[in-house]
Amino acid sequence: xxxxxxxxxxxxxxxxxxxxxxxxxxxxxxxxxxxxxxxxxxxxxxxxxxxxxxxxxxxxxxxxxxxxxxxxxxxxxxxxxxxxxxxxxxxxxxxxxxxxxxxxxxxxxxxxxxxxxxxxxxxxxxxxxxxxxxxxxxxxxxxxxxxxxxxxxxxxxxxxxxxxxxxxxxxxxxxxxxxxxxxxxxxxxxxxxxxxxxxxxxxx
Amino acid sequence: xxxxxxxxxxxxxxxxxxxxxxxxxxxxxxxxxxxxxxxxxxxxxxxxxxxxxxxxxxxxxxxxxxxxxxxxxxxxxxxxxxxxxxxxxxxxxxxxxxxxxxxxxxxxxxxxxxxxxxxxxxxx
Numbered sequence: 001x002x003x004x005x006x007x008x009x010x011x012x013x014x015x016x017x018x019x020x021x022x023x024x025x026x027x028x029x030x031x032x033x034x035x036x037x038x039x040x041x042x043x044x045x046x047x048x049x050x051x052x053x054x055x056x057x058x059x060x061x062x063x064x065x066x067x068x069x070x071x072x073x074x075x076x077x078x079x080x081x082x083x084x085x086x087x088x089x090x091x092x093x094x095x096x097x098x099x100x101x102x103x104x105x106x107x108x109x110x111x112x113x114x115x116x117x118x119x120x121x122x123x124x125x126x127x128x129x130x131x132x133x134x135x136x137x138x139x140x141x142x143x144x145x146x147x148x149x150x151x152x153x154x155x156x157x158x159x160x161x162x163x164x165x166x167x168x169x170x171x172x173x174x175x176x177x178x179x180x181x182x183x184x185x186x187x188x189x190x191x192x193x194x195x196x197x198x199x200x201x202x203x204x
Numbered sequence: 205x206x207x208x209x210x211x212x213x214x215x216x217x218x219x220x221x222x223x224x225x226x227x228x229x230x231x232x233x234x235x236x237x238x239x240x241x242x243x244x245x246x247x248x249x250x251x252x253x254x255x256x257x258x259x260x261x262x263x264x265x266x267x268x269x270x271x272x273x274x275x276x277x278x279x280x281x282x283x284x285x286x287x288x289x290x291x292x293x294x295x296x297x298x299x300x301x302x303x304x305x306x307x308x309x310x311x312x313x314x315x316x317x318x319x320x321x322x323x324x325x326x327x328x
Binding site for chain 2: 032055114118147
């Protein structure tokens with residue numbers, strides 16, 4: 001983990017963004033409010049080709065019983081996988097299920113290719129790696145998504161791990177989270193793992 | 205006349221502060237494109253022109269992202285309606301990104317977004 005003075009804590013007055021986490025002081029955070037979801041968008045460095053930023057987003061969506069689309073993390077994951085599979089050179093690199101902050105969670109890593117800049121006659125095929133943790137907590141489903149071009153993915157992966165490790169729901173419960181680093185350092189070797197990378201224990 | 209930076213294919217749209225009618229000129233990059241591809245790109249750039257005619261700006265990141273999302277969505281909708289068996293890497297890619305859903309598509313647009321674009325459009 002970076003030194004603590006290199007991080008600041010995200011906290012929002014928006015009750016729909018009822019979570020907090022640490023992110024690097026030199027990254028930019030933005031709150032987004034849409035009709036069907038709320039989001040904290042964290043923008044990291046630009047890639048060398050100046051076509052794509054590394055980024056982490058935390059998206060909160062109501063569950064089906066509260067007006068949303070999905071009832072479970074499995075449903076949300078299935079929808080995401082179905083939609084994303086149309087992307088060029090799509091591959092599933094890893095999948096892990098378990099508990100995150102005592103709530104059911106699934107994490108998946110995919111890769112795909114985008115031609116960047118989009119809609120440009122000089123676009124270059126660019127490999128993107130995307131890691132997504134989906135968790136159901138209370139009346140919402142949350143997606144914590146890390147995206148980067150392939151050459152930057154492992155450079156900034158520690159930032160994503162630190163964000164996840166310091167993530168807290170601000171609903172009154174105090175929890176101490178244990179973080180288990182990737183079992184295999186290369187997602188390509190971690191297909192369909194069933195281990196739980198993130199676990200949490202409630203404390204007094 | 206102000207250069208339009210988000211899409212490189214259609215090269216010029218007009219500042220809303222101008223008294224002249226908005227015009228668009230076609231990049232040579234599309235000179236051999238099929239009518240279906242042209243229609244999709246016209247839908248994209250026409251959305252940007254309408255965005256300005258509606259008095260909406262490009263002064264903030266949110267305004268640019270929302271305008272670009274609307275333009276890409278219209279491009280994808282037209283492309284999906286007319287493409288048939290035709291393959292076009294760019295229009296197919298746009299349609300795929302839009303099919304990811306609004307939250308995922310807008311996240312990708314934000315990550316492609318350049319601060320430079322907002323700076324150039326300040327004062328429109």
